[in-house]
Amino acid sequence: MRVEPLKRLVGHLAVPGDKSISHRAVLFGALGDGETRVTGFGRSADTEATIEAVRALGVTVYEHDHDTLRIFGKGLRGLVSPGRPIDCANAGTLVRLLTGILAGQNGQQFELTGDASLSARPMKRVTEPLSRMGAALETEDGHLPLGIDARPLRSITYELPVASAQVKSAILLAGLYATGETTVVEPTPTRDHTELMLEAAGVTITRRESSVTVQPAERLDLGEIEVPGDFSSAAPFIIAATLLPGSELHIHGVNLNPRRTGLLTILERMGGRVTVYNRRRIGGEPAGDLDIRSADLVATTVLGPEVPLAIDELPLFALAASCAHGNSRLRGAEELRAKESDRVEATVDALRSLGQHVIATEDGFRIRGVPTRPRGGRIESRGDHRIAMLGAIAALASADGVEIDDAECVAVSFPGFFELLAQLKETSERQEA
Structure with missing residues (x-):
């Protein structure tokens, strides 16, 4: 061109609409109890991959128009393995946040894949802290495909070696399922969309100058999200x-x-x-x-x-x-x-x-x-x-x-x-x- x-x-x-918030709106809506309405949804190849991923996990998503969605969540622990790989396309936010979520779906197995570009990006930065929490994860030399054998999780305090909102979010989401409080320490502040949306959904979040702590949760209740x-x-x-x-x-x-x-x-x-x-x-x-x-x-x-x-x-x-x-x-x-x-x-x-x-x-x-x-x-x-x-x-x-x-x-x-x-x-x- x-x-x-x-x-x-x-x-x-x-x-x-903001791509980072649109990803989270769909993922958190999938974990909610009842219906979540999303307006101003930022439609792109990446965010459409997120819609398809939650559909594969048993969630109903109605697309009313270009930027309005209705998501009927399965609850925090209600996602169901499709028995086939979940394609994350080129969406780095999706694959990393979804890893934290699926690690908490106790007793199920999942596999995440992506396109050539996503498959070349590092996953060890996510799998390493989640493994410390008790998750059973398998990659190909630190890259996709990623296998997840969801098991009971324990809380940790984790210092990020590199500032990353995606890695922070994956750990916080896994922390929803862990016993005790989970804390992420950041070398420098990163995007806080995950913390803001979890707080809006009723999760107890404690934010300090260089760290954020999440308490385990029983349910998410979002209602409506404007992006x-x-x-x-x-x-x-x-x-x-x-x-x-x-x-x-x-x-x-x-x-x-x-x-x-x-x-x-x-x-x-x-x-x-x-x-x-x-x-x-x-x-x-x-x-x-x-x-x-x-x-x-x-x-x-x-x-x-x-x-x-x-x-x-x-x-x-x-x-x-x-x-x-x-x-x-x-x-x-x-x-x-x-x-x-x-x-x-x-x-x-x-x-x-x-x-x-x-x-x-x-x-x-x-x-x-x-x-x-x-x-x-x-x-x-x-x-x-x-x-x-x-x-x-x-x-x-x-x-x-x-x-x-x-x-x-x-x-x-x-x-x-x-x-x-x-x-x-x-x-x-x-x-x-």
Whole structure:
């Protein structure tokens, strides 16, 4: 797919429901007693895999329209093994959270599989703590397929070696079934959607500065879940409006959980002009509307504690930094190498192909910013939705446009991305005329 440059970005938009919260809404709804209604569901290949997974486990899910679901839960201990592998497709959140849930379905056996990309991602970081809790788990050298022989679980206190909301969530979910309280200690704060939703469902959660504790539970009662707009889906448009001179963009109903919006803090340091207004809560999460204006950016350094708060947006940070004044640096981001692609190398190769000055390091990259438009060219997405979207935003800011290889992979998280981008371009060009 080829994306052409744009002079400026003007208009209003709303992005799909938050993918992380949508996964959890379906999984926790499946464990609930009675009906859970989900509105604002973020539909994507990943979240549809979650719907199919809970259906395989005996849960009824009615899809009333594009973003409304009715889930008839089986109770905390009522999931039933389908007697065949459960396909998690490319969804890392699904496979890790589901492992924690299924480890508690005592007396049953399950097998989780995924596509080639998911099968290359590490599972030991989940299986190791769950094994300490008494779960019987088997992998192929730390990768999928994953066999689960559900047995009685015991509580643990576990220090995460690497900050990961997915691993934290898997342990907390297994802790619902354990004897005694289960505590996860984090090296730095990560997304807390699991804690917020479990609290809303009646689970006793204790949160401290660097840890979270869950008590065993007998039932979950969610009722209704409203999903706010996905900040990670808004982020490409935020960077586009920042880079294109004369831009004025409004994004409505976005999740502004502070453990998700590290990019806004980074942009503020760089001189970005993003204003939050109409603050409110959507589905128990802080949310609001964004006003983004173009800005001349200056370099900054992003260090380890900020990485989990902006993990999905770090490729976009690299693009912004490559167009800024001065030298920027990302450190402490080894986790990027264990995503759908090696996102350190994928980001560096993508931007270098457009003439940008980016060098990979073991835990991130170094960037020499040049405040001009990238020259354009061709980007290989490596089948990674974040890199494909990076290519599209780089194209808007480029001099000559960008050809994106395997652009269709955006469907993993944001199926309507290119359609929304085309609508915004049409609006912007019409106003320009």
